[in-house]
Amino acid sequence: MQPSALIKFREIIEEKLVEFLPAKTLVPKSIHEAMHYSVCGGGKRIRGSLCLLACRTVGGVWEKAITAACALEMIHSYSLIHDDLPCMDDDDLRRGKPTNHRVFGEAIALLAGDALLTQAFKIMCKHHPPGMADRYYKAAGELASAIDTTGMIGGQVLDLEGEGRSLTIDELQEIHKRKTGALIQAALRIGAIIGGASAEAIGALSEYGAGIGLAFQIIDDLLDLQADPVVLGKNVGSDVKKEKATYATIFGPQEAYGLAEEEIKKAKEALRSFGEDASDLLQLADFLLEREY
Numbered sequence: 001m002q003p004s005a006l007i008k009f010r011e012i013i014e015e016k017l018v019e020f021l022p023a024k025t026l027v028p029k030s031i032h033e034a035m036h037y038s039v040c041g042g043g044k045r046i047r048g049s050l051c052l053l054a055c056r057t058v059g060g061v062w063e064k065a066i067t068a069a070c071a072l073e074m075i076h077s078y079s080l081i082h083d084d085l086p087c088m089d090d091d092d093l094r095r096g097k098p099t100n101h102r103v104f105g106e107a108i109a110l111l112a113g114d115a116l117l118t119q120a121f122k123i124m125c126k127h128h129p130p131g132m133a134d135r136y137y138k139a140a141g142e143l144a145s146a147i148d149t150t151g152m153i154g155g156q157v158l159d160l161e162g163e164g165r166s167l168t169i170d171e172l173q174e175i176h177k178r179k180t181g182a183l184i185q186a187a188l189r190i191g192a193i194i195g196g197a198s199a200e201a202i203g204a205l206s207e208y209g210a211g212i213g214l215a216f217q218i219i220d221d222l223l224d225l226q227a228d229p230v231v232l233g234k235n236v237g238s239d240v241k242k243e244k245a246t247y248a249t250i251f252g253p254q255e256a257y258g259l260a261e262e263e264i265k266k267a268k269e270a271l272r273s274f275g276e277d278a279s280d281l282l283q284l285a286d287f288l289l290e291r292e293y
Contacts, residue, residue, distance in 0.1 A: 002044075002287055003280060003283040003284050003287055005049070005053060005280040005283070005284070006044070006045070006046075006049050006284060006287065009045065009048065009049040009052050009053070009069075010044065010045040010048075010049060012052075012066065013045045013048040013049070013052075013066070013069055013070060013073060014040070014045070016066055016067075016069075016070050017039055017040060017070050017073060017074075018036075018040060020067070020070050020074075020119070020123050020127065021035055021036060021039060021040075021119065022035070022119070024036050030104060030108050031108060031111055031112055031115055033104070034100055034103075034104040034108050034109060034111075034112035035112050035115055035116055035119070037100060037103060037104070037112075038077045038080065038081050038094075038100050038112065038116070039073065039074060039077045039116065041094070041095050041097065042095045042096075043073075043076075043077075043095060044291075045069075045073060046184070046187075046216075046284075046288070047069075047072040047073060047075075047076050047183060047184060047187040048069035048070060048072050048073045048187070049069070049284070050184065050187040050188050050191065050209075050281075050284070051065050051068050051069040051072055051187045051188070051190050051191035051194075052065050052066065052069050052191060053191065053280050053281055053284065054187070054188040054189075054190075054191030054192045054195065054197075054205050054281075055191040055192065055194050055195035056191075056195070056277075056280075057191075057192075057195075057205070057274055057277050057278055057280075057281060058191075058192050058195040058196070058197035058198075058201050058205075058274075058277075059195060059196070059197075059277075060191075060192075060194060060195020060196055060197070061195070062191075062195075063129075064129045064132055064194055064195075065190070065191050065194040065195065067123055067124065067127050067128055067129070067136070068124060068128075068136070068139055068143075068190050068191070068194060069187075069191075070120075070123060071120040071121070071123055071124050071143065072120075072143070072183070072186070072187050072190070074116045074117070074119055074120040074123075075116070075117060075120045075143065075147060075183065076183065077113075077116055078112075078113040078114070078116035078117045078120075079113075079147075079152060079156075079183075080094060081099075081100045081101070081109055081110075081112055081113040081116070082110070082113045082156075083156070084099040084100065084101060084109075085101055085106060085109060085110065086101070086106065088156075088160070089238060089242070091238065100112060100113075117147075120143070121140060121143075121144075124136055124139065124140045124143070125140065132194065135193055135194050135196070136194070138193050139190040139193050139194055142186050142189050142190050142193065143186055143190060145186070146182040146183050146185065146186030147182070147183065147186075150178070151178050151182035151183070151186075152178060152179055152182050152183055154178050155174075155175050155176070155177070155178025155179025155180070155182065156179055158171075158174065158175045158178065158179070159175050159179055159244070162175060162244065162245060163242050163243055163244055164242075164243040165245070166245065167245040169250070172245055172246070172247065172250070173214070176213070176214055176217040176218075177210070177213070177214070179217075180213055180214075180216060180217040180220070181209070181210060181213030181214060181216075181217070182213075184209050184212060184213040184216065185206050185209035185210060185213060186209075187209070188205040188206065188208065188209040189202055189205065189206055189209070191205075192205050200273075201273075201274075204270050204271065204273055204274070205270075205271075207266075207267070207270035208267045208268075208270040208271050208281065208285075209267075210267070211263045211264060211265075211266045211267025211268075211270065211285075212263070212264065212267045212284075212285050212288055214260075214263045215260040215261075215263040215264045215267070215285075215288060215289060216288050217247075218247045218248070218256055218257070218259055218260040218263070219257075219260055219288065219289065219291060221239065221246035221247050221248040221249075221256065222247075222248045222253055222256055222257060222260075223292070223293070224238060224239045224240075224246070224248070225239070225240070225246075225248045225249070225253065226253065247259060247260075260289055261289065264285050264286070264288070264289045267285050268282050268285050
C-alpha cells in the first residue's frame with residue numbers, strides 16, 4: 001500500500017507540473033504536446049516526493065521545495081523518453097500507454113526530452129520562492145551533478161556498453177548507482193538543502209538514498225523478469241532480450257530480493273538520528289521494496 005504522504009505529494013506535484021510546463025497550445029504545438037504527454041502521464045512521483053519529504057524531515061517548509069520537486073520529475077520524464085527510444089531500449093509501452101516516440105515520432109520525442117531537461121533548470125532558476133535564490137542555486141548544482149556523465153548519463157552509457165557482456169557485481173552496482181541512484185540521492189539532498197539542513201543531515205539522507213536507490217533498481221530488475229505487464233504498465237523481459245546482466249539474472253529472484261531487503265534495512269538505519277521525523281521516509285522505503293509496478 002502506498003504511504004499516505006506519497007499519495008498527497010503525488011497529487012500536489014501533478015497539479016504544479018501542469019503550471020510549470022509551457023501550454024500545449026503554444027507554437028510549435030507538437031513539442032509542447034509531447035512534453036505534456038510524458039510528464040503528465042502518471043507515475044509514482046517518487047523523486048519529487050522524496051524531495052518534499054526530505055525538506056520536511058529536516059524541519060523545512062516543504063512548500064518551498066515544490067519547484068525543485070517538479071524539476072526532478074521533468075528530469076526523470078526526459079530520461080524515460082530517451083531510454084525508450086529505438087537507439088536505446090526501443091520500448092513500445094510506458095505507464096500503460098504508447099511511448100513518446102511511438103506517438104510523436106523519434107525526432108519530436110528526442111526534442112521533447114531535451115526541452116524537459118531545459119525546462120527543469122529554467123524553473124529552478126526563475127520560479128523559486130522569494131528569499132530562496134541561494135539555496136536553489138546550490139540545489140541546481142546538485143541536480144546537474146546527478147545527471148551528468150558521472151551520474152545518470154554516465155550510468156546509461158555503462159548500461160548500453162554492458163549489454164551482452166558478463167559484468168562483475170562491482171560493475172553492475174556502478175551502473176545502478178549512476179543510472180538510478182544518483183537522481184534519487186539528489187532528490188533527497190536537494191530537499192534537505194532547500195530545508196536548510198546541516199551537513200550531517202544531508203549526509204544521512206544521502207546514505208538513505210543510496211540504499212533505496214539500489215533496492216529500487218533491484219526490484220525493477222525483478223519486475224522486468226516476472227511482473228504482470230498489465231500491472232507494470234510496460235513490456236517485461238526486455239533485460240533478458242538485450243542480454244543485460246541484472247541482479248535478478250546473476251543471483252536469481254530470491255537472492256536478489258534478499259539483497260534489496262538488506263539495502264532497505266541499511267537505508268532505514270541511516271535515518272535513526274531523525275527519530276519520528278523520518279516516519280514517512282521509513283514507510284516509503286518499505287513501499288519501494290514491496291511495490292508491484
